[in-house]
C-alpha cells in the first residue's frame with residue numbers, strides 16, 4: 001500500500017520534519033511505501049467522472065520539472081500549509097476532500113480534522129456533548145470581549161488557530177486588553193476570550209489517543225503559565241487516570257478523530273479540555289514517555305484503509 005503524508009513546502013517543515021521522518025520509518029517498516037504530498041503544490045483535475053491528482057515533481061521527488069501523479073491508497077493529513085487567502089484555503093481543503101470522494105481513507109478525516117484544529121470549532125462540539133471546557137466567549141465585537149474580561153476577571157486571549165503557545169496572552173485589565181481587541185477588530189479577526197484557570201501542578205496533560213485507545217500521556221510543567229514545550233515547559237511521562245483517559249477518548253469520539261493529542265488541565269473546577277490536536281507533534285512526548293506514536297498511527301491508517 002502507498003501511504004501519503006501531507007506536508008508543506010515552507011518553514012513549517014522544519015519543526016514538522018522529525019514527525020514526518022518517524023511516520024516514513026513506520027510506513028516502511030510496516031512493509032508499505034510512503035509518498036510525500038504537498039498540499040500547497042497539488043493539482044486536481046475532473047474529467048469524465050474521474051478525479052485526478054498531481055503535484056510538482058521537484059517537491060515530491062527532487063527530480064526533473066513537471067507534474068507527477070499522486071498515487072496514495074491512504075493519506076495521513078498533517079498540514080495544508082500557510083493559508084493567506086480564503087479561496088486558497090478552500091481549494092486545498094476540497095482538494096484533500098477529493099481523495100475521500102474517491103474512496104481513499106484520509107486520516108484524520110478532512111472535515112473532522114478541520115473542526116478539531118480550530119480552537120473554537122472543537123470547543124463548541126465538545127461543549128455541546130457535555131464535555132468540560134473552560135468558559136469561553138468568541139466575538140467580533142470588542143465591547144463584548146471587553147465585558148468578558150470584566151466578568152472573568154482574568155482571561156487568556158488566543159488566536160483561533162495558534163500553535164505552541166505563540167500569540168496566546170493572559171490579561172486581567174479590560175482596558176489594557178481593549179488595545180489588542182481594537183487591533184484584532186481592525187484586522188477583521190474574531191476575538192477569543194477564555195476564563196483563565198489556575199492549573200494544579202503548574203502545567204497540563206497531553207493525552208495521546210490512537211484508534212480510540214490511550215497510547216500514553218505526559219504532564220507538561222510550564223516555566224510560565226503556558227505549558228507548551230516550545231515555551232520551555234518540561235514534559236514528563238505519566239499514567240493518565242481513569243477520568244483523564246475517558247475525557248481524551250471521548251473527545252476523539254465526539255470529534256471523529258483516529259488520532260490526536262488532547263490537552264487537559266486539572267483545575268479547581270475539575271478537568272478542563274483546553275484544545276485538541278489532530279496533527280500532533282510528538283518529539284517531546286517521545287522523549288518523555290519513550291513511546292513513538294508514529295507506529296500506532298501507521299497501524300491505525302492501515303487498519304482503516306482495509307475496512
Ligand SMILES: Nc1ncnc2c1ncn2[C@@H]1O[C@H](COP(=O)(O)OP(=O)(O)O)[C@@H](O)[C@H]1O
Nearest residue numbers: 156162163164165166194195196197226227228
Ligand atoms: N483557559 C486557560 N487557563 C489557563 N491556562 C491556559 C488556558 N488556555 C490555555 N492555557 C495555557 O496556555 C497554553 C497555550 O494555549 P493553547 O490553547 O494550548 O494554545 P496553543 O495551540 O498555542 O498551544 C496551554 O499550554 C495552557 O497551559
Ligand SMILES: [Mg+2]
Nearest residue numbers: 164165263275
Ligand atoms: Mg496547546
